[in-house]
Amino acid sequence: MNTESPYFWIHIVAAAIAYFSFTFAFIAGLLYLYQDWQLKHRRLTKGPSLETIEKIMFRALLVGLPVLTVALVSGFIWLKWEFGTFWLWNSKVMASVFAWVVYTALFYFHYVSNIHGRKVVILCVFAFSLILVIFLGMSLFEAQIRAYR
Amino acid sequence: MHIVNVGLNHKTCPIETRERLVFSKAGQREALEIIRGKIRGSEWFLLSTCNRVEAYFVTHEPERVREDFEQFLSEFHRIDSKGFRHHLYHYENEEAVRHLFRVICGLDSLVLGENEIHGQIKESFGVASQAGMLGPVLGRLFERAFQVSKKVRTDTKINEGAVSIPSVAVELAEKIFGRLHGEKVLVLGTGDMSELTLKHLVTSGAGAILVANRTYERAQSLAKEFNAEAVHFDEWLERLKTVDIVITSTAAPHPVVTYHDVDSVMKFRRHKPLFLIDIAVPRDVEARVSEIDDVYLYNIDDLKVVADANLKERKNEIEACEKVIDEKIAEFFKWMNGLESSEIINRLREYLDFCLAEELKNGFPEAEAQKIRDRVRSKIMHAPLETLKEAAKNGGAHRYLEALEALFDLEKMRR
Numbered sequence: 001m002n003t004e005s006p007y008f009w010i011h012i013v014a015a016a017i018a019y020f021s022f023t024f025a026f027i028a029g030l031l032y033l034y035q036d037w038q039l040k041h042r043r044l045t046k047g048p049s050l051e052t053i054e055k056i057m058f059r060a061l062l063v064g065l066p067v068l069t070v071a072l073v074s075g076f077i078w079l080k081w082e083f084g085t086f087w088l089w090n091s092k093v094m095a096s097v098f099a100w101v102v103y104t105a106l107f108y109f110h111y112v113s114n115i116h117g118r119k120v121v122i123l124c125v126f127a128f129s130l131i132l133v134i135f136l137g138m139s140l141f142e143a144q145i146r147a148y149r
Numbered sequence: 150m151h152i153v154n155v156g157l158n159h160k161t162c163p164i165e166t167r168e169r170l171v172f173s174k175a176g177q178r179e180a181l182e183i184i185r186g187k188i189r190g191s192e193w194f195l196l197s198t199c200n201r202v203e204a205y206f207v208t209h210e211p212e213r214v215r216e217d218f219e220q221f222l223s224e225f226h227r228i229d230s231k232g233f234r235h236h237l238y239h240y241e242n243e244e245a246v247r248h249l250f251r252v253i254c255g256l257d258s259l260v261l262g263e264n265e266i267h268g269q270i271k272e273s274f275g276v277a278s279q280a281g282m283l284g285p286v287l288g289r290l291f292e293r294a295f296q297v298s299k300k301v302r303t304d305t306k307i308n309e310g311a312v313s314i315p316s317v318a319v320e321l322a323e324k325i326f327g328r329l330h331g332e333k334v335l336v337l338g339t340g341d342m343s344e345l346t347l348k349h350l351v352t353s354g355a356g357a358i359l360v361a362n363r364t365y366e367r368a369q370s371l372a373k374e375f376n377a378e379a380v381h382f383d384e385w386l387e388r389l390k391t392v393d394i395v396i397t398s399t400a401a402p403h404p405v406v407t408y409h410d411v412d413s414v415m416k417f418r419r420h421k422p423l424f425l426i427d428i429a430v431p432r433d434v435e436a437r438v439s440e441i442d443d444v445y446l447y448n449i450d451d452l453k454v455v456a457d458a459n460l461k462e463r464k465n466e467i468e469a470c471e472k473v474i475d476e477k478i479a480e481f482f483k484w485m486n487g488l489e490s491s492e493i494i495n496r497l498r499e500y501l502d503f504c505l506a507e508e509l510k511n512g513f514p515e516a517e518a519q520k521i522r523d524r525v526r527s528k529i530m531h532a533p534l535e536t537l538k539e540a541a542k543n544g545g546a547h548r549y550l551e552a553l554e555a556l557f558d559l560e561k562m563r564r
Contacts, residue, residue, distance in 0.1 A: 039324060040439065042451045044310070044317075044459070049327035050422060117420030117443035 007078040014071035015096070017119050021064030022099065025127035028057035030119045057124060058110050072096055091138030095131045102127040150489055151211040152286065152552035155218045155237060156196075156203020157503040159259050162236035169228055172197035177273065180225060181280050187221045188214055193286040194291070196273045198258055198266065205249065207286045215239045246290065250474045253298040255307060262307035262463045267298045280469055285488065290481065296475045304473060306346045310459030314342065315349035317455045318426050318447070321396055322350060325422050325445060331356030337385055337406070338362055338399030339371045342428045345395050347375065358393065361385040361397065386410055390417045392423045397433035406434040412441055426452070486547065490537065493550050494530075496562040501526045 032053040038045045050054075075096070076086045087093065106124055109115045157167065172180050177195055184193050190208030202222075206214055219237060223230035240248045248257070255262040274291050274408065277283050283291070294333075302308050311317040319329075326332050332355050336343055338360050347358065358377035362368035365381060372379040380388055389395065389410070399405050407426070419515050420443045425433040427448040439446040447455075505525055509518040531551070540546040554560065 035324070039445050042447065042454060044320060044324065044455055049273060049323060049325045050325050113419065115419045119420060119442060
């Protein structure tokens with residue numbers, strides 16, 4: 001594997017930052033849903049307000065999405081260098097492209113259409129869970145296929 | 150030297166009497182000057198809030214203070230003392246100090262654990278201090294009281310969680326919107342409680358206010374009071390699209406705000422959270438409204454449940470507060486005993502100097518007389534001082550000091 005290509009390193013670092021941001025947004029999203037549930041059930045809890053949590057969540061996406069874009073582009077360029085193709089049917093590539101599509105949609109909903117509240121938060125939490133499933137599920141699947149061969 | 154507290158509060162005295170005994174801020178200083186003449190003591194402090202009127206003194210005649218204070222109140226307010234005599238409480242020394250510490254911590258307040266009393270005592274402290282009414286004992290006592298109050302409020306949860314309907318509403322609003330920064334409020338139907346809640350929200354940072362009422366004139370008069378905009382009642386639904394907090398308290402027998410109303414508005418609002426405070430009985434907002442995403446509906450009972458739960462939490466903290474107070478009382482009296490003993494010893498020293506100087510004034514040059522005086526005084530005082538030191542270790546110095554004071558009649562050496 002050609003790890004000397006600068007694109008490879010850009011890809012690795014950018015992907016790490018992006019997924020760190022998304023994990024952060026995911027945790028914020030869970031916290032939002034918990035607080036929302038508490039408020040709906042007439043319980044006053046400690047911790048930040050809904051508005052603050054929402055702000056934090058979208059800030060994390062604001063960092064994560066552009067960095068993920070960089071990670072994807074550098075990743076594709078590196079693939080072309082290494083394997084002569086822009087696309088591989090593997091878990092990482094699929095999860096990342098899926099993440100990019102969903103987070104772009106979320107970004108659009110919030111920053112362009114100005115949509116707030118529980119539904120966008122659920123989308124954010126759900127998207128991250130799905131990315132995890134795709135990533136882990138596909139990795140497991142690929143490992144099994146390799147073992148079978 | 151005794152610390153004495155005399156006063157009355159919301160627990161011992163009904164409002165009709167209490168309100169006649171209150172001192173205005175301006176009157177407090179004047180009152181202190183008069184108290185100084187009335188009550189034989191060396192230090193004086195007066196506290197007057199809407200829930201209590203009480204005074205603290207340092208005196209040698211504790212048994213007379215209650216009567217004197219009673220007479221002072223009666224003369225100052227021109228009210229017969231028979232009307233309030235039986236409402237007065239009277240504490241001495243440790244009990245007086247405990248009372249002060251409990252008061253400043255909010256344990257004796259109408260709203261358990263409230264913070265306002267700390268500021269009120271601080272203000273009265275400023276008045277007494279400026280008027281020169283505080284000496285070493287009350288000065289130290291109040292300084293300690295402020296420390297206790299701070300410690301109790303940081304170490305325990307006595308002041309946490311809102312315990313009144315309006316403050317619960319504010320706390321909930323802050324849970325949704327964060328620190329209020331100009332959130333728009335719509336008041337639907339005017340009433341005392343909605344006004345009070347609005348006041349709390351505004352002081353906490355809520356912004357533009359809209360007032361709608363079936364009688365437009367009522368809406369206008371409340372709007373004027375809060376520098377708000379009066380809205381015709383048939384316009385409120387349209388305006389709901391832009392507000393964040395709604396307080397409803399109409400007298401309508403049926404719900405005014407329906408599920409359909411709010412559901413349609415939420416789409417316009419792009420699901421920006423909406424906080425509905427329904428203070429009306431019967432309720433103004435359909436209960437189903439709370440099923441809508443991003444809508445937080447609290448009726449009067451919900452608010453009460455939160456307030457009661459918080460009050461229960463506060464009550465659970467009382468024991469922890471009393472523990473801190475006990476510690477601080479012990480610390481204070483340790484200091485106080487030290488002060489008292491050093492004062493009596495100083496007086497004994499002065500008394501001996503006085504006697505020796507009398508005897509030595511003729512026949513010895515001044516420098517020689519001074520030397521003899523110092524030596525004799527040291528020799529006489531050596532044994533009693535050692536005994537006192539030893540007794541202080543076991544906390545028994547007090548009776549020796551009393552004996553010393555009585556035997557040598559040191560009272561007369563007091564300046």
